[in-house]
Amino acid sequence: MSKGITTHVLDISSGRPASEVYIALFRLQDGKSEKISSGVTNSDGRLEGPMLSGEDFQPGIYELVFHVGDYFRGVGISLAEPAFLDEVPVRFGISSADVHYHVPLLVAPWGYNTYRGS
Template sequence: MQAVSIHVVDVAHGVVAQGMRVDIARFKGEGWTDVASGKVGSNGVVDGIESRESLFEIGFYELRLHVAEYYRARGVKLPEPAFMGVQVFRFGLADMSQHYHLPVKLTPWGLSCFRGGA
């Protein structure tokens, strides 16, 4: 079973955030270690983490969303520095028999992320 899935929607434009870069890091020892990196596909799901349960184990993780890079690539004029350059969402995995779905809804000025039921 897939441990984690991530779905990102650009609610400012009413589309999935296709092409947005997303990184995942795990807290190990005294610091963060990169685990996976991918881009949001045409279906809104982050490519590169599906079918890779071995990447995940019980512990703390960071979801790193490259928000400013995504919006600038879409031609959105943002201030420098951008209000949200790389937005970080920390979450914990406590039970590897469960699926953790993280739906993200964002604009250049804010976001919502929670554990969904997909």
């Protein structure tokens, strides 16, 4: 596997991959947040490629923002307004550009979990 940042989203309330989830990746540096990548999950809950790779993949602080409220509304889940979970931010550090970072999201309308995968 190439070095970089990848992700996928699983809807644990339905037991299926979450398709059509918009995800944005930000780099945080010097008190500023810069959007560096974005994409929408496919039918397998994955993006077509890495969120970040190559020379752009550097150590630092990053944040993935998963737009799960729109996903749940899109599959017909009735959410309160405001939704308990609408955008889920996952902030993490990259200490080495020599290894791969996979940051998946397991999500339901009322909770989520993440971990560093392989």
